[in-house]
Amino acid sequence: MGAGDTLKRHAFLMPAALPLGKLPEQNLFATKDFSYPKFFMEQTGVDPERQCDQLNQPLQARHAVYEADTEKHLSRFNALEKARETLSGAHEALERLFDPGAWGSFGATLPSEAEGCVEIHSSGPAQSFDLQVHRVVQPSFLETTAFAASSRFAPLGLPAGTLSIAGCDLPVDTSTSLATLQDAFDAHVELKEKGINPIILRVDERTEGESTFKLSVALPFGEKTLAITDDQDGAIVKALGLEQTEAEEEGAHTPNTALFSINGVQMERPSNDISDVLPGVRLVLKKPTSGEHASHIDIKPRTELVRTFLMGFAQTVVAYQQVLKDDGELGDKAIFDRYPFVEQVMQDFSLFLARHQSAKTKTFCGLKEMAGITVLDPDAFDREAENFTVLEACFFGEASEDRPNAGAFKGLLDTLKAKVDRLEEEKEKEAEAMRALQKKATKLQEDIDKKKERMHTQHARLQQRAMEGEILQKLQEGLIDRLFNKDKSGRGK
Numbered sequence: 001m002g003a004g005d006t007l008k009r010h011a012f013l014m015p016a017a018l019p020l021g022k023l024p025e026q027n028l029f030a031t032k033d034f035s036y037p038k039f040f041m042e043q044t045g046v047d048p049e050r051q052c053d054q055l056n057q058p059l060q061a062r063h064a065v066y067e068a069d070t071e072k073h074l075s076r077f078n079a080l081e082k083a084r085e086t087l088s089g090a091h092e093a094l095e096r097l098f099d100p101g102a103w104g105s106f107g108a109t110l111p112s113e114a115e116g117c118v119e120i121h122s123s124g125p126a127q128s129f130d131l132q133v134h135r136v137v138q139p140s141f142l143e144t145t146a147f148a149a150s151s152r153f154a155p156l157g158l159p160a161g162t163l164s165i166a167g168c169d170l171p172v173d174t175s176t177s178l179a180t181l182q183d184a185f186d187a188h189v190e191l192k193e194k195g196i197n198p199i200i201l202r203v204d205e206r207t208e209g210e211s212t213f214k215l216s217v218a219l220p221f222g223e224k225t226l227a228i229t230d231d232q233d234g235a236i237v238k239a240l241g242l243e244q245t246e247a248e249e250e251g252a253h254t255p256n257t258a259l260f261s262i263n264g265v266q267m268e269r270p271s272n273d274i275s276d277v278l279p280g281v282r283l284v285l286k287k288p289t290s291g292e293h294a295s296h297i298d299i300k301p302r303t304e305l306v307r308t309f310l311m312g313f314a315q316t317v318v319a320y321q322q323v324l325k326d327d328g329e330l331g332d333k334a335i336f337d338r339y340p341f342v343e344q345v346m347q348d349f350s351l352f353l354a355r356h357q358s359a360k361t362k363t364f365c366g367l368k369e370m371a372g373i374t375v376l377d378p379d380a381f382d383r384e385a386e387n388f389t390v391l392e393a394c395f396f397g398e399a400s401e402d403r404p405n406a407g408a409f410k411g412l413l414d415t416l417k418a419k420v421d422r423l424e425e426e427k428e429k430e431a432e433a434m435r436a437l438q439k440k441a442t443k444l445q446e447d448i449d450k451k452k453e454r455m456h457t458q459h460a461r462l463q464q465r466a467m468e469g470e471i472l473q474k475l476q477e478g479l480i481d482r483l484f485n486k487d488k489s490g491r492g493k
Contacts, residue, residue, distance in 0.1 A: 020077070020434055021074035023437065024438070026059070027445060028052075028448065029051075033048075063441060066437050066441045073433045073437070076338070077431060080426050082323050083336075083342055084423035089319070090316035090317060090319075090416060091413065093316050094313050094409070094413050096312075097310065097313065098395055100396065102306050102309060103306060103395070104124065106299055107299070108120035108297055110295065111295045111296060113289060113290050114295035116287065118131065118283055119283070119284040121281070121284070124301070126299055128299070129263055130294035130297070131260065131262055131283075131295050132295065133259075133260045133285050136258050136285045139218065140256070141217060143215065144240045144241050144242060145240060146214050147214070148211070149178075149211070152177065152179045155176065156176055156177060156178065156239070158172045158173065159173075159232050161235070163228070163229075163236050165196070166191060167190070167227070168188045168190055168191055170184040179200065195219070196217060197217070198216065200216075201213065201214045228243075258272050260274075260283075261294060262277060262278070263294075264294070272284060281299065320345065324342070324346070342419075345419055348412060348419075394409050395410070
């Protein structure tokens with residue numbers, strides 16, 4: 001057997017190929033490994049079965065010790081991993097609560113009569129006011145006359161000249177189409193910046209190869225008309241149907257602004273998007289409010305996101321407590337006795353989940369109350385606006401006489417991170433112990449295989465000697481027969 005064959009036989013024993021907690025399979029001595037020649041067996045009195053038992057018993061005992069130790073370390077490893085995974089989840093859940101964005105969200109409570117009339121966006125602070133929307137800015141449009149054509153690219157037959165819209169010149173001639181005009185509008189950055197955007201509309205169904213098309217132009221928000229002239233005494237404007245009537249000119253002087261009242265104070269703005277009236281509040285007016293009376297608006301902190309994070313954190317705390325309770329299912333019932341810091345985490349939770357008092361209002365709150373660990377009552381969470389503010393202070397800022405609990409939970413976050421890292425270190429120690437046992441078991445099997453190789457080599461040599469002895473014996477017998485048993489011719493038989 002060559003070196004390559006030996007490597008093939010031992011390849012599966014390499015530690016890297018074994019999963020953690022798994023030992024190489026034992027390949028002990030068998031009777032076939034004692035294939036000595038018959039004469040050797042008779043001369044030495046070797047009993048293969050007895051010889052196997054004598055060799056295998058100590059090997060099996062050592063392997064059994066390795067297996068027991070591996071099982072013990074694997075049990076600890078699994079328990080530590082379960083605790084680490086759960087505690088890491090608690091750390092991540094608590095870390096989300098240190099995002100100022102989770103606490104800095106505010107929302108407005110609208111009465112039914114104001115819904116659909118206004119959108120309110122707020123970044124705080126909490127406040128209340130009465131709002132009434134009297135008028136909103138309406139969008140305005142100009143449109144050309146309807147042109148019957150085969151497509152929007154068909155020439156309109158306009159007089160040659162220059163069309164001027166809001167101070168921007170657009171050259172036209174007899175080949176100009178609606179599509180050409182639209183492209184000319186789009187080419188002027190000034191018109192785009194003013195909010196003047198044209199689109200081509202097909203206003204009827206196609207019949208006999210022709211349809212009716214119009215060019216519709218959206219005017220800047222709040223404006224009702226545009227300055228439109230040409231250098232052909234109004235011929236181009238008239239051909240397009242863009243001349244203004246007296247009624248339109250009079251309508252252009254009608255106010256197209258937003259009119260609203262806050263706490264009885266009437267105000268006017270050129271846009272429906274208003275963010276300069278109340279601090280941290282943006283109003284987007286949609287339509288006038290119904291009724292003669294103003295609608296009462298309340299802006300309060302949005303607690304849904306914080307409550308969700310708190311509930312997630314509370315659930316991980318309960319899950320961690322369950323891991324400690326069920327450690328018997330992970331192996332040894334007292335498996336965490338070796339790691340006192342694992343149990344210590346629950347005391348850390350108890351310390352930081354304690355109620356904190358507001359220095360100003362003397363009210364109490366804590367994660368236990370706010371997250372509903374004892375009583376899952378989301379509605380109660382929303383009712384405790386003062387508690388929400390007190391709890392927020394526990395996450396941010398520096399402690400002071402007025403805010404004795406400011407930043408209190410930062411210590412818990414750091415503690416959890418340290419415990420997660422410690423669990424990872426202890427888990428790695430158990431893994432290293434299992435890898436060491438794998439190496440020992442692998443070395444034990446390698447020694448067995450090497451001894452088998454030496455036995456097979458010795459067997460082969462003895463077999464060769466036996467074969468050589470048989471050949472020599474036959475040669476001797478033949479020579480004797482030739483010397484002492486001759487036929488009548490004088491030749492040996």
